[in-house]
Amino acid sequence: MIAAPGLVIATAGHVDHGKSTLVRALTGTDPDRLAEERRRGLTLDLGFAWTTAPGGRALAFVDVPGHHRYLATTFAGIATAPAVLLVVSAEEGWRRQTEEHLVALDAFGVRTGLLVVTRADLADPAPALAKAVERACGTGLAGAPAVAVSARTGEGLDLLLGELDALAADRPSPDPAAPVRLWLDRSFTMAGVGTVVTGTLAAGTLAEGDTLHLAPAGRTVQVRGLHSLGHAVPRVTGPARVAVNLRRIAADQVGRGDALLTPGRWWTTDRVDVRYEPTGGTDDGGRPPRLPAEPLVHCGTAATSARLRPLGRDAARLTLRTPLPLHVGDRLLLRDPGSRLLVGATVLDPEPPPLTGRGAAAIRARRLADIAEPTDPAVRLATAGLGERGRLAAQGYAVEAGGERWLFDRGHAERLGATLAAAVREHAEAHPADPGLPLAQARRLLALPPDTAWDGLAAASGVDLILRDERLYRADEADRLPAAVAAGLTGLLDDLRSAPFQAPTRRRLDELGLTAEALTLLVRRGALERVGAVYLPAGSVVRAARELAGLPQPFTVGEAARALAISRRVAIPLLETLDETGHTHRRPDGRRFLTDGG
Incomplete structure (x- = not known):
């Protein structure tokens, strides 16, 4: 063999x-x-x-x-x-x-x-x-x-x-773990075998049973068998000529110019920004030859027409008639169908931003001119402010696997951090009883995706804020209670020392200075627990279940109230909470008994 x-x-x-x-x-x-x-x-x-x-x-x-x-x-x-x-x-x-x-x-x-x-x-x-x-x-x-x-x-x-x-x-060996992009150059049917396609595998590995994405059709196909150099093989690693037997697709549904791709690892796009390097000489003024408004674009075995919009001296935006699966750094050939002009181009951005507003093209041209290494995500992040790691990887940017989903441009992150620090300070001044800014509110303020991890933004921005219970605090406020709230909590606990289940009334809470914000903060910090519309020290529900275990089972609301030395105002929400938490079970006649979990 x-x-x-x-x-x-x-x-x-x-x-x-x-x-x-x-x-x-x-x-x-x-x-x-x-x-x-x-x-x-x-x-x-x-x-x-x-x-x-x-x-x-x-x-x-x-x-x-x-x-x-x-x-x-x-x-x-x-x-x-x-x-x-x-x-x-x-x-x-x-x-x-x-x-x-x-x-x-x-x-x-x-x-x-x-x-x-x-x-x-x-x-x-x-x-x-x-x-x-x-x-x-x-x-x-x-x-x-x-x-x-x-x-x-x-x-x-x-x-x-x-x-x-x-x-x-x-020649250095290509990465066998690289994502597969097999540009197809032939498609035919073999009796007893079915559809076979061929191409040059530049890098990566193909194996029997692999599931691949067919571009630009967007179909999912499966590898039934592989041949390389006339022999059936279970797997092929590039560089190699390979014939792929595909399951459940007709030969006329796939052909030259299509590509078999590792799913999720390539970006199929119909709009791309490129930098071109004319190889056919210059005009009389020493400038690169003028590209046509509608060149033919060749990439791999694919060819498609495109509309071209110049962006500066050596860059352009291509709007492709047929989408192509691309990575940044890919090489394209632009051809003038009306002449013999051939121009090489490098993909700088396979997902460029819209050109809207006066001067947008000039600003974009300056951005593209700053790109020294296309696979470096820095310029892309500087334009967008942030980028999704998986999306950037699919577009060929050099981003590490794993880690936070969203990556930030440092300058953008620092601006966000400054805005956020000011918002946290203003919130703390307006809400002294609960100074933490809700994280959801912070995301809306900064127009961040809902799944943005705070750690990623904090690391990129260097902002000195601490996340506690889905709220952002200044560092000196994160682990201590506001003085007024701490004093109110002390007074409440003193009240309950002799009657631990007799929750304070709304009037008494007001006397203690415990507003709704302060009570919410104390619940989040684990100092209190909310039982219906009343508040008790943390752990009161479990302690109440232990106390009620001493009653003859089942018991009534009145019997529970007497055992815990509380009024029905507290007894009813406390028993309903015990029902919800599985400590007690309420019978049709209204009486309750402790469950095994109680």
């Missing part, structure tokens, strides 16, 4: 420069699958083949069309491959289509590859090699090894395989 692929390599280069012939010579497999391709000697669609390098690493090839008419197919092949063979014929040398493919490779961020001059038996390869090395300067393939070969004679093929082996060995 062939080993898991050490590298997936796409071909690129001008039409009829020997790309398919080279793949055939390296692998022994003809990548041209279609009868028309073989009849015309012209690659029309993506082809696939594989071989084993001298060091034992598997090499999978994606052969792409070279003709300008099939650019969309070419881009679908090279956009997902982690490496490339840029092919130039020794006979014809560097051509316009070669340049276009190099520009596209640079736009997609391909940085691994080889320069290969073919047909070295038909012409001196040295000029083509020199030109290829020169043109690669300043691109992602600068410094790439250059090899001259002849597929007909076999000259240079061993050297090329050795270079590919070294390339595979030197």
